[in-house]
Amino acid sequence: MVTHAELHALLSQRRSVRRFKPGMPPREVIEALIASAVTAPSASNKQPWRFLVVQRRELIEAMAAAVRTAVDRIALAIDPAFEEAFRAYGDYFTRFENAPLTIVPLFRPLTVLSNMIPQEDVRAIRAMERDSGLIGTSMAMENLLLAAHAAGLGASGMTGPLIAVDELRVLLRVPPSWEIAALIPVGYPDETPPPTMRKSPEKVTQWLD
Numbered sequence: 001m002v003t004h005a006e007l008h009a010l011l012s013q014r015r016s017v018r019r020f021k022p023g024m025p026p027r028e029v030i031e032a033l034i035a036s037a038v039t040a041p042s043a044s045n046k047q048p049w050r051f052l053v054v055q056r057r058e059l060i061e062a063m064a065a066a067v068r069t070a071v072d073r074i075a076l077a078i079d080p081a082f083e084e085a086f087r088a089y090g091d092y093f094t095r096f097e098n099a100p101l102t103i104v105p106l107f108r109p110l111t112v113l114s115n116m117i118p119q120e121d122v123r124a125i126r127a128m129e130r131d132s133g134l135i136g137t138s139m140a141m142e143n144l145l146l147a148a149h150a151a152g153l154g155a156s157g158m159t160g161p162l163i164a165v166d167e168l169r170v171l172l173r174v175p176p177s178w179e180i181a182a183l184i185p186v187g188y189p190d191e192t193p194p195p196t197m198r199k200s201p202e203k204v205t206q207w208l209d
Helices: 004-013 027-037 057-077 080-098 119-150 160-172
Strands: 049-054 101-107 184-187
Touching: 004 119, 027 049, 027 101, 027 119, 049 057, 049 119, 057 080, 057 101, 057 160, 080 160, 080 184, 101 119, 119 184
Parallel strands: none
Antiparallel strands: 049 101, 101 184
16 A cells, blocks of 8 residues: 555656657556556546557657647737747747657547537536546546656656647547647656745635535
8 A cells, every 4th residue: 555655755756857868668668657547537437538659750750840830820920029938938849859759648528418418508518528538638647647757757748739739630640539638758857857836735725614
């Protein structure tokens, strides 16, 4: 049995890694990460996730190029006063390019109720169903990130690249019924990021007595 102290240590020591050494992690290690990911809970146990493992360098470079194109397009359309700041922020969106592989979690909505609910409730039910798929897959992603850390690998969950989600869908051949949740670059870390500031539990908790 893992103690709370041991679990908290794993949670608090995990870092988002964006610099990687060139070596490719063994396939069995990546399979073990995904095995940990799929132990996550999900609404109605629908397990609304799939995981694309992208190792081909040309495809990763094409994905990064698509994200850069989206960054350029948006940067040229926003207020010039904010362009430099946006480009600096957008530089983070392509950091997955530095990893030897990228895992792409997919999700789909939980379609259980929307076909049988009165019209006035359909919008809320459809939002709940979509969010249920995304939330379940997000919990699986956290499992994967923690498993990567425990295995001595670096990883990070990236949603910034989704500014080019349409292009990424085409490059990755994502079926129409599935959506991209994030990109997760994985590899042997070439940095040890310092801990980031966290709000105290007291600041983010409200007791409703």
